[in-house]
Amino acid sequence: MEDESFRDHLSTVTQEGKRIWIYPKKQKGRFYTARTIVSFFLLAFLFITPWIKVDGYPFMLFNFFERKFIVFGLAFGPQDFYIFAIGFISLLVFVVLFTAIYGRIFCGWICPQTVFMEMVFRKIEYFIEGDAAKQRALNKAPWSGKKIFKKTIKQLIFFAIAVLIGNTFMAYIVGIDETLKIITHSPFEHLSGFIAVMVFSGVFYYVFSQFREQACTIVCPYGRLQGVLLDPNTVVVAYDYVRGEPRGKLDKENPNKNGDCIDCHLCVAVCPTGIDIRNGTQLECVNCTSCIDACDSIMDKIEKPRGLIRYASMKGIAEKIKFKISPRIILYSVLLVLL
Numbered sequence: 641m642e643d644e645s646f647r648d649h650l651s652t653v654t655q656e657g658k659r660i661w662i663y664p665k666k667q668k669g670r671f672y673t674a675r676t677i678v679s680f681f682l683l684a685f686l687f688i689t690p691w692i693k694v695d696g697y698p699f700m701l702f703n704f705f706e707r708k709f710i711v712f713g714l715a716f717g718p719q720d721f722y723i724f725a726i727g728f729i730s731l732l733v734f735v736v737l738f739t740a741i742y743g744r745i746f747c748g749w750i751c752p753q754t755v756f757m758e759m760v761f762r763k764i765e766y767f768i769e770g771d772a773a774k775q776r777a778l779n780k781a782p783w784s785g786k787k788i789f790k791k792t793i794k795q796l797i798f799f800a801i802a803v804l805i806g807n808t809f810m811a812y813i814v815g816i817d818e819t820l821k822i823i824t825h826s827p828f829e830h831l832s833g834f835i836a837v838m839v840f841s842g843v844f845y846y847v848f849s850q851f852r853e854q855a856c857t858i859v860c861p862y863g864r865l866q867g868v869l870l871d872p873n874t875v876v877v878a879y880d881y882v883r884g885e886p887r888g889k890l891d892k893e894n895p896n897k898n899g900d901c902i903d904c905h906l907c908v909a910v911c912p913t914g915i916d917i918r919n920g921t922q923l924e925c926v927n928c929t930s931c932i933d934a935c936d937s938i939m940d941k942i943e944k945p946r947g948l949i950r951y952a953s954m955k956g957i958a959e960k961i962k963f964k965i966s967p968r969i970i971l972y973s974v975l976l977v978l979l
Contacts, residue, residue, distance in 0.1 A: 650857055651914040651924055661779075662853055663772040664762075665909040669933025678749055679759040686752075687804075690811035690819070698815050705813075735862075737972045739869040743876035747862065748928035753847070753855050756805070758912060758928065761798060761848045768794045772909065798849045799841070806840030853913045857924045870921065872955040877927045879907075879918040879949050880957050887918075890942050900944050907931035907949060917949055 652660045692699040694713035701710040709716040709724075716723065738746070748754060768790055769775045781787055811819040814833065827834040847855055856863055870876065879901075888898035901918070908916045910931060913924040917931045935949040956962065 651916075651922075652853060652857065659854075660914065662912065662914045663775050664912045664914075664930070665772045665906070665934075666766050667758075667910050667930050667933060669936060671929035671933050675749055675929065676759060679755045682750065682755055683759070687808055690808060690816045700812060701815060702812055703814060733975075736869060737975055739866060740871065740874055741972050743870060743874050744862070744866060744925070744927040747856065747926035748877075751926070753860070754912075754926060754928060756844075757848055757852060760801065762912075764797055764801075765794060768797075795849065799845050802845035802848065803837075803841040805844045806837050806842075809840050810837050853924070856926055857913060863923050863926075866923070872958075873953050875951050875953055876921055877917065877925065877929060877932060877949065878921070878952045878954060878957055880947065880952070881918070882957055882960060884918070884948050900939070900948050902938065902942065904938055906934040906938055910934045921954070 652662060654660060689700050690698065697713070697715065698710055699713055701708060703709065707718050709720075765775070769778055778787060778790065807819055807823060810822070810833070814822075818833070819837075822830045822833040822837060884899040884901035886898050887901040887903040890902050891897050905916075907918070908914070908931075910933070911917070912928060912930065913926065915922050915924045917925065929951075932949050932951075936946040939946050939948055
């Protein structure tokens with residue numbers, strides 16, 4: 641914890657400014673299973689909602705061009721703009737309060753970037769190219785028929801999914817009927833719509849095939865804001881350095897020589913942003929819980945209690961206090977419900 645040089649640079653960029661490609665190890669565990677289930681429902685909602693209609697109108701519509709908005713079947717016009725203004729202000733307050741209590745849980749569990757990257761595109765990549773070690777070996781290997789086949793199939797599937805996502809987002813803007821016309825008719829009949837779909841698809845394809853975790857660490861403003869939104873009482877994915885230090889190999893003859901961390905680096909290997917959670921809260925951490933599952937599996941093997949990496953506040957770890965519902969959390973949660 642004394643060496644904080646990691647705060648001087650991003651884990652995915654070299655000192656020369658070159659990209660460090662991240663190969664996260666395939667994940668498994670109770671949190672990953674829970675995130676998979678949550679992602680399934682979120683993806684189902686995203687892709688099914690445009691097809692739902694209420695009294696002949698879309699269930700959700702955000703047509704900024706014609707200033708038509710429908711939210712959960714309720715239509716809003718320009719005269720209702722004040723409702724959106726109040727809603728936007730409430731959303732900002734919600735984000736501040738929610739982050740102050742629970743950290744970046746949204747990023748790891750709900751954010752579309754994380755859901756698509758980890759639960760769709762990454763799974764396809766594992767299926768075609770294998771786990772992290774096999775992916776590294778494939779990328780370093782000379783071009784061959786096998787490599788060309790795997791890379792081509794992967795990119796084609798990635799682009800097909802990106803087109804599906806692009807058309808889905810278009811359906812939220814112009815409606816499913818208009819989107820189907822754009823898809824089934826000649827591009828010249830709906831040129832602007834066709835161009836919009838292709839732009840959407842191209843952006844999604846680039847983000848999930850190349851840009852990846854950089855969207856969270858470089859582009860997303862939420863990650864930048866967390867530094868001023870978090871405090872020592874915020875619940876985050878944290879490493880219990882009190883229990884884990886000093887790190888070292890397991891010594892059965894002298895079990896009290898080192899802390900519980902055996903320095904296996906599995907928490908780093910599974911991290912989708914390439915950080916070491918043992919360094920503390922970092923801008924790149926999206927609270928995806930991969931390190932928790934990885935560490936728990938090691939603790940099970942060496943017969944140590946789970947929770948060396950867990951959801952906890954930094955104050956709770958420093959003072960060896962178990963997580964409890966404080967008046968602050970109750971008050972903020974009530975405000976969130978009211979909002």
